[in-house]
Amino acid sequence: MSASTAASDAVIHPTAVIDPSAVIGERVSIGAYSVIGADVQIGAGTVVGPHVVIEGPTRIGCDNRISQFASLGGPPQDKKFAGERTELVIGDRNLIREFVTVNRGTGDGGHVTRIGNDNWLLAYVHVAHDCQVGNNVVFSNYSALAGHVEIGDWTIMSGYSGVHQFCKVGAHAFIGMGCLVGSDVPPFVMMANEQHGRPRGINSEGLKRRGFDAPRISAIKRAYRTLYMAGLSQAEAREQLVAQAKDSDDVRAMLEFLDRSERALAR
Template identity: 45%
Template sequence: MAIDAAAQVHPSAVIEEGAVIGAGASVGPFCIVGAEVELGPRVALRSHVVVTGRTQIGEETVIFPFSVIGEIPQDLKYAGENTSLIIGKRNRIRESVTMNCGTEGGGGVTRVGDDGLFMAGCHIAHDAQVGDRVIVVNSAAIAGHCVLEDDVIIGGLSGVHQWVRIGKGAIIGAVCMVTKDVMPYGLVQGPRGVLDGLNLVGLKRKGVARTDITALRAAFQQLAQGEGAFLDRAQRLSDDNPDSDYVREMVAFILGASERSFLTPG
């Protein structure tokens, strides 16, 4: 094992041979760190945390008690292949969170970006790709192969079906089941996940210009009420070459490759 001289390891913690513990990292009481784990500088495992598998955790990430990070996927097809979990910088992973490594069929890597907040009891499944500044609220579950782009918020007790993509800046309300892709900056509510508008509060908090918000609202109306199928409306928006980067981003996401259909405006 390689434990930096500036790291702190509680005497009750178990660090397996081969693990790498970075400068200023701290491993609290009764933690277990597996042989293929790499903890970056100033990572903190509070207590009773299990980090296993081929797991890399970026600097200043804090993991709270009873979380299990890097265990094998909850997937019957998994046959012990050598896959990994990569977690970025400055994440806050609260109590009893689970994050699994990837599968060979899903690309082999579960990836979590920077500056996320993963509240108590939430789950990030195999091969999920999670962006920066994502918030997953208490007891929400992100299924295998999902994509959560930057600045997404998933409400408490919600579930996201496997292979679903959730676009940048979208928000999913509490106690909501999402089975279809969600456009960037979308607002999803209700037990069965209805696209109910745009995440206007999030856009304003982010300081998005009023002209861009107006353009997004107009684009949303065109997607909701235009002629033809949803993808046809999105293609027409693209062909119009909109001035707003936000609208272009939304259209590119909708026209991108996906394993699922879309939640569409009512």
């Protein structure tokens, strides 16, 4: 390891292997037998446990906690990948637990896998190539994303749940235990495991915990009933949501999600 690659106050175990091109920030700690590859940047205050492998190009922000045996920045598991330069970008204050795997992007998928800030990735979580993950998301044990998935802020994925490639999951959604998502999930919606995931109301308890007041939650419930319980086609439901969105930013967010959706909507 070249002395110029690491801040003077970084704490690096003597058995760690760090490529000379890696950039290690202030107050970074790297545990025993970890391997930090070429073209990796690790921001200030991040703690990397023992036996972690981080391959580049990867940029990791500040104050993250990365547990033992995590594997970050590995090449995408995509047969079309031909070695083009792609990267993994991780924000700040994320908790990444044991045996988590996060792959870099692909050349035809945007080149970047991105994870935002303040997320929890618990043991054995997998995030595939080109995924875009927001902030304050919880991935429970053994949950997984296939390639090109988008996950909105404050989403919770329960244990053993999974999202099919190219699907979008809106902010504040809740994916139930063992639920397999094969279509786009609008914001605020709660999915249950019934062979394939199906909408089962809104994530009202989560919204209350995040400070949503009763009028906001009522507006979201009304929008959910319009979309899922009124017997309307998606086009007809959208027309009613347009009117409801005039008085609710949250309904407007649902409407914007529907307009961005490129796959079938979860029904």
